[in-house]
Amino acid sequence: MIRPTLTADGTAVRLPVTLAASPLLDELALAYAEDPDLFGRLLTAHAANVVSLDHVVVSDDAADWERAVRAAEADGSRDSLLDRLEAAERLDDLLDADDAIALATSLTKQAAAIRHRTPAQENRP
Numbered sequence: 415m416i417r418p419t420l421t422a423d424g425t426a427v428r429l430p431v432t433l434a435a436s437p438l439l440d441e442l443a444l445a446y447a448e449d450p451d452l453f454g455r456l457l458t459a460h461a462a463n464v465v466s467l468d469h470v471v472v473s474d475d476a477a478d479w480e481r482a483v484r485a486a487e488a489d490g491s492r493d494s495l496l497d498r499l500e501a502a503e504r505l506d507d508l509l510d511a512d513d514a515i516a517l518a519t520s521l522t523k524q525a526a527a528i529r530h531r532t533p534a535q536e537n538r539p
Contacts, residue, residue, distance in 0.1 A: 416507055418521050424531060427524045437501040445498060456498075460491035 418427050446453040467484040470476040496502035509517060 416517060418517070418524055420524055420527065425528060427521060427528070434505050434507075438499060438505060441499045441501045442495070453495075453498075456491070456495050460488070460495060463488040463491045 416429050416431070418429055420426070421428050442453070446457075463484070467481075467488045470481045470484045496505075
């Protein structure tokens with residue numbers, strides 16, 4: 415489960431997702447070392463899909479259907495990579511009701527601590 419913590423300066427709550435991402439990146443590096451042709455093609459295809467998606471997301475004249483198609487292509491190429499990595503199965507935290515309530519309570523307590531420590535003007539965007 416995600417364990418939120420306060421930043422060192424106490425001005426924000428950190429959700430440490432790097433703990434989940436690290437094994438995935440390690441496994442991807444090992445997979446690439448074992449089969450650079452396959453993973454090189456998969457990474458290149460995914461990069462192209464991400465660039466295409468980024469382009470239509472910021473384009474003023476792109477149609478909604480085009481954004482949806484590019485997002486689906488990026489999702490598909492990402493899934494092709496993740497399907498080959500065992501660590502990907504552990505990326506998403508599935509919380510039962512008690513764990514979800516505990517996470518929400520922890521976030522609320524930490525956010526309240528920040529709010530009470532800083533002047534009201536600093537908490538507003």
